[in-house]
Amino acid sequence: MLIRSPADLGAIIRDKRKRLKIDQSTLAKRIGVSRQWVIEVEHGHPRAELGLVLRALDALDIRFDASSELAKDRSSAKSAVNINAILAKAKKSKT
Known part of the structure; x- marks a missing residue:
């Protein structure tokens, strides 16, 4: 699955946690949060x-998996997330 946002990642974490029948408190203890x-x-x-x-x-x-393979078609490349732009914006907002 292509993760395009923090909400996508959160949904994956929630789904897997539920499939494993782990409650949020148990997961929190395992992570240390x-x-x-x-x-x-x-x-x-x-x-x-x-x-x-x-x-x-x-x-x-x-x-x-953070593979760096280039998109095979241009439509996929257009919808790809520019992580460098996101990081630059985040760094700029901290200062």
């Missing part, structure tokens, strides 16, 4: 710490 953090991530909170998100993916055994 509060239940509120899990709730926010599952609802697509855009400022979740990347290290903790990666811990959540690992705790749920969700594979994260």
